Amino acid sequence: MSDTFFSELESEAIEIIREVAATATKPVMLYSIGKDSSVMLRLAQKAFYPGPIPFPLLHIDTGWKFREMIAFRGRMAREAGFKLLTYTNPRGPAEGIGPITHGSAYHTDVMKTEALKQVLDLHSFDVAFGGARRDEEKSRAKERIFSFRAPGHRWNPKAQRPELWSLYNARINTGETIRVFPLSNWTEADIWGYIRQENIPIVPLYFAAVRPVVKRDGQWIMVDDHRLPLEPGETPQMLKVRFRTLGCYPLTAAVESNAETLEEIVAETLGATTSERQGRVIDHDGAGSMERKKQEGYF
Amino acid sequence: MDTLRFITCGSVDDGKSTLIGRLLYETKLIFEDQLEALKLDSKKFGTQGERLDFALLVDGLQAEREQGITIDVAYRFFSTSKRRFIVADTPGHEQYTRNMATGASTAQAAVLLIDARKGILVQTKRHSRIVSMLGIRHVALAVNKMDLVGGSQLVFDEIELAYRRFAGELRFETITAIPMSALEGYNILETGCAEIAWYQGPSLLQWLETVPTGERETTRPFSMPVQLVNRPNLDFRGFSGRIASGTVKPGDLVRVCPSGVTSRVKDIPVWGGSQSEAHAGESVTVVLEDEVDISRGDVIAAASHPVEAADQFEADLFWMSEQALLPGRSYAALIHTKAASVTITHIKHRLDINTGAHLAAKTLSLNEIATVTISFDRLVPFAPYPHNTRLGAFIIIDKLTNETVGAGIIHFALRRAVNVHWQAIQVTKSARAEIKHQHARCLWFTGLSGSGKSTITNLLEKRLHAEGKHTYILDGDNIRHGLNRDLGFTEADRVENIRRVAEVAKLFVDAGLLVLVSFISPFRAERQLARNLFDADEFIEVFVDTPLEECERRDVKGLYAKARRGEIKNFTGIDSNYEPPEAPEIHLQTVNLTAEACVDQIMESLVINPID
Numbered sequence: 001m002s003d004t005f006f007s008e009l010e011s012e013a014i015e016i017i018r019e020v021a022a023t024a025t026k027p028v029m030l031y032s033i034g035k036d037s038s039v040m041l042r043l044a045q046k047a048f049y050p051g052p053i054p055f056p057l058l059h060i061d062t063g064w065k066f067r068e069m070i071a072f073r074g075r076m077a078r079e080a081g082f083k084l085l086t087y088t089n090p091r092g093p094a095e096g097i098g099p100i101t102h103g104s105a106y107h108t109d110v111m112k113t114e115a116l117k118q119v120l121d122l123h124s125f126d127v128a129f130g131g132a133r134r135d136e137e138k139s140r141a142k143e144r145i146f147s148f149r150a151p152g153h154r155w156n157p158k159a160q161r162p163e164l165w166s167l168y169n170a171r172i173n174t175g176e177t178i179r180v181f182p183l184s185n186w187t188e189a190d191i192w193g194y195i196r197q198e199n200i201p202i203v204p205l206y207f208a209a210v211r212p213v214v215k216r217d218g219q220w221i222m223v224d225d226h227r228l229p230l231e232p233g234e235t236p237q238m239l240k241v242r243f244r245t246l247g248c249y250p251l252t253a254a255v256e257s258n259a260e261t262l263e264e265i266v267a268e269t270l271g272a273t274t275s276e277r278q279g280r281v282i283d284h285d286g287a288g289s290m291e292r293k294k295q296e297g298y299f
Numbered sequence: 300m301d302t303l304r305f306i307t308c309g310s311v312d313d314g315k316s317t318l319i320g321r322l323l324y325e326t327k328l329i330f331e332d333q334l335e336a337l338k339l340d341s342k343k344f345g346t347q348g349e350r351l352d353f354a355l356l357v358d359g360l361q362a363e364r365e366q367g368i369t370i371d372v373a374y375r376f377f378s379t380s381k382r383r384f385i386v387a388d389t390p391g392h393e394q395y396t397r398n399m400a401t402g403a404s405t406a407q408a409a410v411l412l413i414d415a416r417k418g419i420l421v422q423t424k425r426h427s428r429i430v431s432m433l434g435i436r437h438v439a440l441a442v443n444k445m446d447l448v449g450g451s452q453l454v455f456d457e458i459e460l461a462y463r464r465f466a467g468e469l470r471f472e473t474i475t476a477i478p479m480s481a482l483e484g485y486n487i488l489e490t491g492c493a494e495i496a497w498y499q500g501p502s503l504l505q506w507l508e509t510v511p512t513g514e515r516e517t518t519r520p521f522s523m524p525v526q527l528v529n530r531p532n533l534d535f536r537g538f539s540g541r542i543a544s545g546t547v548k549p550g551d552l553v554r555v556c557p558s559g560v561t562s563r564v565k566d567i568p569v570w571g572g573s574q575s576e577a578h579a580g581e582s583v584t585v586v587l588e589d590e591v592d593i594s595r596g597d598v599i600a601a602a603s604h605p606v607e608a609a610d611q612f613e614a615d616l617f618w619m620s621e622q623a624l625l626p627g628r629s630y631a632a633l634i635h636t637k638a639a640s641v642t643i644t645h646i647k648h649r650l651d652i653n654t655g656a657h658l659a660a661k662t663l664s665l666n667e668i669a670t671v672t673i674s675f676d677r678l679v680p681f682a683p684y685p686h687n688t689r690l691g692a693f694i695i696i697d698k699l700t701n702e703t704v705g706a707g708i709i710h711f712a713l714r715r716a717v718n719v720h721w722q723a724i725q726v727t728k729s730a731r732a733e734i735k736h737q738h739a740r741c742l743w744f745t746g747l748s749g750s751g752k753s754t755i756t757n758l759l760e761k762r763l764h765a766e767g768k769h770t771y772i773l774d775g776d777n778i779r780h781g782l783n784r785d786l787g788f789t790e791a792d793r794v795e796n797i798r799r800v801a802e803v804a805k806l807f808v809d810a811g812l813l814v815l816v817s818f819i820s821p822f823r824a825e826r827q828l829a830r831n832l833f834d835a836d837e838f839i840e841v842f843v844d845t846p847l848e849e850c851e852r853r854d855v856k857g858l859y860a861k862a863r864r865g866e867i868k869n870f871t872g873i874d875s876n877y878e879p880p881e882a883p884e885i886h887l888q889t890v891n892l893t894a895e896a897c898v899d900q901i902m903e904s905l906v907i908n909p910i911d
């Protein structure tokens with residue numbers, strides 16, 4: 001891929017980010033620590049260079065992120081110098097909610113969707129950036145770049161505003177909010193190509209390394225800490241794996257890989273025969289589950 | 300490698316989603332896990348029996364899969380060794396045409412599908428006209444489902460001929476007709492299938508790989524709408540935006556529109572350094588040599604080819620709301636980065652989608668296209684759409700619902716700013732008011748028919764007159780006998796009714812008078828429009844709040860009884876809506892008040908907003 005190609009994607013995303021900064025009352029950028037967030041962070045830095053990013057970044061911490069992710073989050077906040085907010089739904093620690101005890105659907109609903117709604121209301125954020133891409137999932141492919149949420153953060157996919165050219169109608173009534181997706185037109189391969197071109201720092205989990213894993217339902221689950229209960233007779237084995245996508249650790253499966261460099265990751269991505277979301281347990285909860293989650297306020 | 304953005308459009312069931320699913324499948328863009336999911340979905344929702352239903356790859360919303368239709372535009376990505384593609388699969392149903400326009404507005408080429416069995420339909424024409432209006436110049440006429448007409452060349456030739464005849468009035472540069480079957484895979488990737496052996500042209504993919512991606516805007520003079528002013532500290536002041544046309548480099552002389560100020564480009568700072576030059580399509584930040592006052596919505600352009608500003612244009616407008624366009628109503632608009640208030644002052648003609656005939660129209664309904672006169676409340680930098688897409692496209696937004704209700708493109712300015720000068724007036728509004736020992740005001744009485752507006756304004760005028768104030772009443776019924784006798788009671792006429800009265804009230808306030816306007820004025824948008832004509836303290840909205848039951852009980856003029864019998868149409872409160880004010884300056888709850896008490900309340904409020 002040539003530079004001009006990335007220039008087009010980059011310029012479109014920067015235009016979107018600046019448009020929000022120019023029109024929103026109180027914007028915030030969702031920061032998930034993953035590769036897409038890393039790209040979005042770099043684009044925000046570029047959009048306002050030489051000034052700082054004029055809005056905070058927000059991490060919804062489910063309490064079940066890989067340890068390396070949390071370490072990376074702290075490092076980036078220091079190095080990039082953005083204002084970092086973190087939020088955990090108080091119900092999580094209070095009720096001991098987790099993906100293993102409560103199942104992926106309930107855990108995601110409470111610790112991600114509900115937490116997100118709580119923190120947006122808490123700070124009265126009117127616009128929230130997300131790193132979602134249209135190539136990820138079928139209902140995302142249908143979503144606008146400026147995506148409106150009725151009071152209560154509900155998405156109505158059947159009544160999206162027309163969105164022509166790059167004229168983004170950012171007008172909202174009280175109680176309404178907007179989710180904005182600057183990476184809408186990027187693909188997984190674009191993300192990796194851009195990370196390589198720009199040399200953007202990413203969580204080391206994306207690179208192949210020997211890690212302790214167990215096989216569950218045909219997928220490699222990493223044993224990140226003692227909270228993953230082992231089945232009788234199950235012993236973690238050391239395997240060279242990496243992650244194509246990062247979420248909560250028992251909900252994100254690793255793939256066997258030897259890709260230790262960005263070049264190797266790009267080559268592997270271009271030759272991939274399965275989609276990255278295959279490693280996301282949450283998407284397999286049922287057909288149309290992503291659309292339903294989004295209607296309820298999930299990103 | 301360049302990128303082509305294209306759309307698939309056409310009528311319902313012409314096979315758009317199936318075609319895209321086929322393209323993704325054939326170009327190996329379907330992952331194994333997605334194929335597994337497709338197999339399951341095809342059994343559950345599929346319309347193709349035991350075979351894979353490719354449409355399910357793109358129809359991602361539950362409602363779409365259940366109904367087997369496309370509701371909203373889906374964006375999908377694929378690439379070949381020659382090009383990268385972003386395809387927008389757009390819905391065929393007339394109800395969802397605005398979603399089709401959403402996809403078309405950013406496309407460089409269109410694949411227009413036609414069912415070989417059905418030929419050209421009204422929706423085929425509607426989509427063609429929108430595609431043409433939005434400036435797409437290259438169209439593939441994909442005559443689909445050729446397998447169902449036995450690969451007949453005769454059928455194909457007839458459709459191609461009919462379409463070329465229809466498209467003669469449109470602005471396409473090339474039309475390439477391709478016979479195909481998305482379901483069977485004929486002429487999608489490869490040509491030369493036995494069933495359509497007579498066809499000599501390119502396959503669809505071959506066409507997509509070679510169609511021009513549009514003129515490079517880089518060859519035109521430099522222009523850039525300012526998106527935001529980047530001012531992190533006192534030492535730095537840059538103007539950020541996406542370059543609409545041309546090239547810019549340090550040292551270039553630029554002129555700002557509309558201020559006309561000139562300066563030179565000092566620097567184009569970019570992450571980690573400076574850019575030696577920047578081109579159309581790039582998001583940049585420009586630093587100028589001089590301290591210039593520039594805001595969001597201004598346009599920086601090459602000094603040798605400055606951008607013009609105007610406030611009235613002829614434009615093509617596509618209406619996207621179930622609420623009809625009302626000429627005279629105030630809407631919000633966005634043109635490049637400039638927000639403004641606009642009114643459509645005149646509908647020149649509406650386009651008959653089917654025949655292309657120019658029809659007279661007083662309003663515009665959902666999915667209609669018209670040529671209109673649009674008036675902005677301020678000067679806006681612009682360029683005709685065919686010359687500069689970014690400076691010539693605008694959207695219209697309803698001020699109450701905030702919905703995007705219209706999309707338009709500018710043909711040309713009707714009145715150039717340079718030719719219009721306000722007559723400089725020596726005797727000012729305040730001078731005229733002072734000589735009468737008063738502040739000029741507009742008291743706008745709104746409320747249902749029979750709520751008591753006329754009674755209260757008459758009493759109030761007497762009271763004010765007794766105090767030596769200069770007043771005038773503009774009463775709904777009286778004005779309709781004269782100035783507005785050409786207007787009826789349709790929504791469009793009601794809007795015009797209010798607009799005229801508001802303008803007259805403004806002139807009277809300008810003359811230094813206390814104007815009492817007594818009009819039902821049922822719509823918030825029009826009262827807001829009236830308010831916008833005045834300075835902040837000049838406009839006082841008085842809500843004469845009498846419940847409908849009470850008005851109907853009084854029925855002084857016997858109008859409610861007639862309306863209930865159906866003898867009067869569009870009667871406010873009966874079969875036409877009244878939108879009560881949300882924050883009137885004065886709120887009269889008349890049920891427990893005499894008319895005298897109401898006037899007392901107004902006089903007290905006017906002390907707070909003093910007349911003296």
